[in-house]
Amino acid sequence: MKPRIAVLGCGYWGSNHVRTLKALGALYAVSDANRDRAEGFASEQECLALAPDELFEREEIDAIVMALPPQFHAETAIRAVEAGKDVLVEKPVALTVEDAGRAVKAAQDNSRVYMVGHVLRFHPAFEKLKALVDAGELGEVRYIHSHRLGLGKFHTENDALWDLAPHDLSMILAITGAAPVEVHGEGAAALDHLSDFAHLHMRFPGNLRGHLFASRLNPYRERRLTVVGTKGMAVFDDVEPWERKLAVYHHSIWQDSGQWAFTADEPHYIAVEQGMPLTRELEHFIHCIQTREEPRTNGEEAIRVLQVLTAGTVRHQRAS
Structure with a gap:
C-alpha cells in the first residue's frame, strides 16, 4: 500500500x-x-x-x-x-x-x-553525469563549477546563497564524495542586507577545487554544472532541451618542445532518460518509507550542505 x-x-x-x-x-x-x-x-x-x-x-x-x-x-x-x-x-x-x-x-x-x-540529485542528467564520473570517463576530477542565475525569488529570511546554492552544493558534494577543507564566500547585496549575488570558492582533499556562483538578480537564466577531469569535461545544462542537457568534451593536453599543445573534440551529447526530478524524488521518498532504507539525500547530507553555506555566508548592510 x-x-x-x-x-x-x-x-x-x-x-x-x-x-x-x-x-x-x-x-x-x-x-x-x-x-x-x-x-x-x-x-x-x-x-x-x-x-x-x-x-x-x-x-x-x-x-x-x-x-x-x-x-x-x-x-x-x-x-x-x-x-x-x-x-x-x-x-x-x-x-x-x-x-x-x-x-x-x-x-x-x-x-x-x-x-x-x-531535488536535482534525482535529475536523470545529473544521475548520468555522476555515473560517468564514477566510471572514470572524465579521468581524475580536478575542478567543478556551477552557475545558477535568474530573476527572483526574493525572501525575507534567506539570501541568494541559502536559497539557490543548496541544489548545486548537493550535486558537488555527491561528485567529490568529501566535504571541502576550505571555503571562501563573497556576496553583494543590491536590495537590502541580504546577498542577491554570491560566490563560493571551495578546496577539497587532493587539491580538487570548486566554484559556485548564484544570483537572483540576473536578466537571463543559467542552470549549469561543469566537471573538469584529466580525460574530459562534462556539462549538465538544465536550460537546454533533453537531447542536449548533458554534453561531454574529450581533450588531450601535452607539452611539445617546452610549449603546451592540446586537442579538443566537439561536444558529445549523452542520451538521458526523460523524467521529472520532483516525481523521482518523491518516488524515492515513498520507497524509503516502505522499505526503511536510508534516503539518498539524508539528514547527514543536509548538515554537510548547511556547513558549507554557513562557512561561505557574508553579511551585508543595506545597499546605498
Whole structure:
C-alpha cells in the first residue's frame, strides 16, 4: 500500500509537491497557515484539508512533506518525527547547523526517515553525469563549477546563497564524495542586507577545487554544472532541451618542445532518460518509507550542505 502523506505548506513549491503526490497516489492531506489556500488545494486534489496541529495528531498519516519558510523547518520536523511521522524537508532544512543537527538526531532517535529536498540529485542528467564520473570517463576530477542565475525569488529570511546554492552544493558534494577543507564566500547585496549575488570558492582533499556562483538578480537564466577531469569535461545544462542537457568534451593536453599543445573534440551529447526530478524524488521518498532504507539525500547530507553555506555566508548592510 502507498503511504499516506500530508503536505505542510502550500506555497509555490509546496503546491508542486501536492500535485505530484496526488499523481503518485500518495496524497492524503494538505495543510497551510492560510486555511483558504489549503481548502482550495484539498477541493482541487480531492484530499483532506487539515490545520497544521492536526497533522501531528492523526495516527493514519505516515509522513509529512514540509515546504515552509526555512526558519520553521527544524522545530516542525522535530515535532513530526516525535509524533511518529517520516519527513521530507525542503531546503534549507534550517538556518543553523545546530538546528539541523537537532532535527536529524530526533529522527534517528525515533527511527524515522529524514530526507532533504535536494531535488536535482534525482535529475536523470545529473544521475548520468555522476555515473560517468564514477566510471572514470572524465579521468581524475580536478575542478567543478556551477552557475545558477535568474530573476527572483526574493525572501525575507534567506539570501541568494541559502536559497539557490543548496541544489548545486548537493550535486558537488555527491561528485567529490568529501566535504571541502576550505571555503571562501563573497556576496553583494543590491536590495537590502541580504546577498542577491554570491560566490563560493571551495578546496577539497587532493587539491580538487570548486566554484559556485548564484544570483537572483540576473536578466537571463543559467542552470549549469561543469566537471573538469584529466580525460574530459562534462556539462549538465538544465536550460537546454533533453537531447542536449548533458554534453561531454574529450581533450588531450601535452607539452611539445617546452610549449603546451592540446586537442579538443566537439561536444558529445549523452542520451538521458526523460523524467521529472520532483516525481523521482518523491518516488524515492515513498520507497524509503516502505522499505526503511536510508534516503539518498539524508539528514547527514543536509548538515554537510548547511556547513558549507554557513562557512561561505557574508553579511551585508543595506545597499546605498
